[in-house]
Amino acid sequence: MGKPQRIGILTAGGDCPGINAAIRGVGKTAIVKHGMEVYGISSGFSGLINKEVQPLSESALSGILTLGGTILGTSREKPFKKSGNLGIDKPKIIKKNYKELGLDCVVCIGGNGTQKTANLLAEEGLNVVGIPKTIDNDVFGTDFTFGFDSALTIATDAIDRLHTTANSHKRIMVIEVMGHHAGWLTLYAGMAGGGDVILLPELDLDIKAVNRYLLDRAYKKKPYSIVVVAEGIERPKDFISAADYIAAMIENGTKIETRKTILGYIQRGGSPSPMDRILATRFGSHAVDLIATENYGRMVVNVGGQTSSVPLKDVAGKTRLVPTDHSLITKARSLDICMGDVCIV
Numbered sequence: 001m002g003k004p005q006r007i008g009i010l011t012a013g014g015d016c017p018g019i020n021a022a023i024r025g026v027g028k029t030a031i032v033k034h035g036m037e038v039y040g041i042s043s044g045f046s047g048l049i050n051k052e053v054q055p056l057s058e059s060a061l062s063g064i065l066t067l068g069g070t071i072l073g074t075s076r077e078k079p080f081k082k083s084g085n086l087g088i089d090k091p092k093i094i095k096k097n098y099k100e101l102g103l104d105c106v107v108c109i110g111g112n113g114t115q116k117t118a119n120l121l122a123e124e125g126l127n128v129v130g131i132p133k134t135i136d137n138d139v140f141g142t143d144f145t146f147g148f149d150s151a152l153t154i155a156t157d158a159i160d161r162l163h164t165t166a167n168s169h170k171r172i173m174v175i176e177v178m179g180h181h182a183g184w185l186t187l188y189a190g191m192a193g194g195g196d197v198i199l200l201p202e203l204d205l206d207i208k209a210v211n212r213y214l215l216d217r218a219y220k221k222k223p224y225s226i227v228v229v230a231e232g233i234e235r236p237k238d239f240i241s242a243a244d245y246i247a248a249m250i251e252n253g254t255k256i257e258t259r260k261t262i263l264g265y266i267q268r269g270g271s272p273s274p275m276d277r278i279l280a281t282r283f284g285s286h287a288v289d290l291i292a293t294e295n296y297g298r299m300v301v302n303v304g305g306q307t308s309s310v311p312l313k314d315v316a317g318k319t320r321l322v323p324t325d326h327s328l329i330t331k332a333r334s335l336d337i338c339m340g341d342v343c344i345v
C-alpha cells in the first residue's frame with residue numbers, strides 16, 4: 001500500500017460551532033502539507049451509504065473558519081443499528097462505497113455516537129480517524145471538545161441577562177441548559193453566570209433542600225435567585241422539561257414567583273468562539289498528521305492542554321460525565337452555591 005492520497009470527511013450527530021473550522025483544518029493540512037485529495041461526504045454516515053460526496057478544493061475551504069453549523073450537513077444515521085434498517089446491510093454498503101470511491105481514510109467529526117460508529121467501521125477494516133465535537137463536552141478521553149466554549153459563552157450571556165429582570169421582579173428564574181446526560185455546560189455556565197443553585201444530572205437532587213436554601217436567601221433579603229438546571233436531570237415522566245419540573249417544584253415549595261427559560265438550540269448556533277476555532281483547527285490538522293503516518297483507528301484528543309490521540313476502541317461507547325468530586329463543584333460549595341444535594345443553610 002502506498003502513502004494515503006485520498007481522504008473523506010464527514011460530520012455526524014448534533015451540530016456545534018467549530019465544525020467548519022475543523023473541516024478547514026483537515027482539508028488545508030491534507031492539501032497543503034501532504035498533497036492529498038479531499039472529499040466532503042454529505043450528511044454524516046448517510047452520505048457514505050448514499051455515496052453523496054464532492055471534492056473539496058483548497059478554495060472551497062476558504063472563508064468557513066468563522067461559520068457556524070457544518071458545510072457538509074449532518075444526520076443522526078446509525079448504520080450499525082439493526083432496528084429500522086429494513087434488512088439493508090448498511091455497513092456492507094459503506095464498505096463497498098469506500099472502496100469504489102478510492103478512499104484511504106475517513107475523518108469522522110462527531111460526538112460519542114459518531115465515535116462509536118467510527119470504531120465499528122474500523123473493526124470492519126476501514127481506515128478511520130475520529131475528531132470529537134459537541135457542546136456537551138462529554139466525549140470520553142478528551143478534556144475538551146470544540147463547541148463547548150462557544151455554547152458556554154452563549155449560556156453565560158443568557159444567565160447574565162436573567163439577573164436584571166429577576167431583580168426587577170424579585171423572582172426566582174430557572175434556566176435550562178443543554179448537555180444531554182452530562183452536566184458540564186450547566187456547571188461551567190452556572191459558575192460563570194453566578195447561578196445561586198446549579199443542578200447537574202450527576203448529583204442527587206433534594207428539592208426540599210433547594211427550597212429551604214431559596215427561602216433562606218429571601219429571608220436574608222436577597223431580592224432574587226437564579227437556578228441553572230441541566231436538561232438531563234432525572235424527573236417524573238409527566239414533566240416534559242427539566243425547567244418545567246424544577247420551576248413547578250420551587251414555586252409550589254417556596255410560594256415565590258418563579259419563571260423558566262429553556263435556552264435550547266440557540267446554544268448550538270452561530271459563529272464559534274476564538275478558543276473553539278483554535279481547538280478545532282488543532283484537532284483537524286492533527287487528524288491529518290495521523291493519517292499521513294498511517295496511524296488509523298484513533299481519535300484526536302486534548303489532554304492537559306496538549307493535542308494527542310487515543311485508540312478509538314478505548315473511548316467508543318463511553319460517556320464522560322462530571323465527576324461528583326470535580327474541583328469546580330467543590331469550589332461552588334465553598335461559595336455557598338446550592339448544588340441540589342446538600343445545601344448549606
Ligand code: F6P
Binds near residue numbers: 015134135136178268
Ligand atoms: O449533543 C448536542 C445536543 O445539543 C444535546 O445537548 C442535546 O440533548 C441534543 O444534542 C439535542 O439533539 P437533537 O439535535 O437531535 O434535537
